[in-house]
Amino acid sequence: MKIGLPKGSLQESTLKLFRKAGYHISVSSRSYYPGFDDAEIEAMLIRAQEMAGYVEKGILDCGLTGKDWIMEQNADVEEVAELIYAKEGLRPVRWVVAVPNNSPIKKIKDLEGKRIATELVNFTKRYLKKKGVKNAEVEFSWGATEVKPPQLADAIVELTETGNSLRANNLRIVETVLESSTRFIANRKSWKNAWKKQKMENIVLLLRGALAAEEKVGLKMNVPKISLNKVLKLIPAMHSPTISPLTEEGWFDLDIVIDEKTVRELIPLLKRAGATGIVEYQLNKVIP
Numbered sequence: 001m002k003i004g005l006p007k008g009s010l011q012e013s014t015l016k017l018f019r020k021a022g023y024h025i026s027v028s029s030r031s032y033y034p035g036f037d038d039a040e041i042e043a044m045l046i047r048a049q050e051m052a053g054y055v056e057k058g059i060l061d062c063g064l065t066g067k068d069w070i071m072e073q074n075a076d077v078e079e080v081a082e083l084i085y086a087k088e089g090l091r092p093v094r095w096v097v098a099v100p101n102n103s104p105i106k107k108i109k110d111l112e113g114k115r116i117a118t119e120l121v122n123f124t125k126r127y128l129k130k131k132g133v134k135n136a137e138v139e140f141s142w143g144a145t146e147v148k149p150p151q152l153a154d155a156i157v158e159l160t161e162t163g164n165s166l167r168a169n170n171l172r173i174v175e176t177v178l179e180s181s182t183r184f185i186a187n188r189k190s191w192k193n194a195w196k197k198q199k200m201e202n203i204v205l206l207l208r209g210a211l212a213a214e215e216k217v218g219l220k221m222n223v224p225k226i227s228l229n230k231v232l233k234l235i236p237a238m239h240s241p242t243i244s245p246l247t248e249e250g251w252f253d254l255d256i257v258i259d260e261k262t263v264r265e266l267i268p269l270l271k272r273a274g275a276t277g278i279v280e281y282q283l284n285k286v287i288p
Contacts, residue, residue: 001199004054004063005034007045014064020284021206052077052185061190062200068095068180072123078186081204083211091161095120095178098171099155108175109133111155117141117148118157127177146171209285216286217260220279225250227274234269236262257286
């Protein structure tokens with residue numbers, strides 16, 4: 001099965017995610033063909049902007065790319081899964097119309113007859129047409145799009161997470177035109193192949209498990225019977241914690257999975273409630 005991995009800004013976070021999911025990948029700085037420890041998988045590094053087109057044509061069976069680039073190419077692919085990780089690389093993003101702070105442009109219809117710079121040319125043209133803007137000039141931007149208004153463009157359609165870069169360049173947001181996140185996509189013919197579909201579903205299951213584990217940690221502790229109820233009331237476990245009796249009578253071992261962000265407040269509370277031998281450990285995968 002041929003899979004496309006995104007080269008560029010998503011590359012490191014994607015490779016890290018696959019490794020955490022259990023796939024050992026080797027990447028040479030001069031090669032576009034990463035090595036998988038699964039002999040049934042052949043991988044290729046492709047820019048996210050091009051991924052959907054190659055998957056649609058069947059050159060690749062599947063791949064990872066942004067929803068924005070699927071829509072830019074208007075690609076007919078199977079969107080198997082959305083992969084979101086809030087910490088790095090796989091965050092949701094927005095494409096916005098932005099103009100200089102002193103621009104008279106206040107709404108989308110004010111773009112009539114204006115020049116707009118963006119990497120998302122095809123989608124922007126369709127969006128403007130849908131909004132009733134018929135005569136705007138949409139130009140492809142090769143980068144540094146924020147610096148183009150007002151001399152080189154009246155407005156831009158640009159990618160943003162926080163809007164900080166736009167504000168730093170004295171730009172204000174007029175409207176969000178698209179919200180995007182990373183998707184695992186498949187060629188429709190490949191998706192109908194039972195073996196390939198199962199292979200893809202296995203990958204997605206493990207990737208989702210690795211993503212879920214990124215924001216979770218495990219906690220193990222010993223608790224005396226007298227403190228058990230008090231400790232249990234403090235634990236925001238995913239389900240019920242695992243409780244096992246120890247060889248020493250009147251003591252129990254508790255094992256839980258919790259949100260990492262809660263640990264620093266929780267551990268002192270557990271200690272004061274009677275828990276001892278508290279051990280925090282990292283997780284590779286959490287499969288719901």
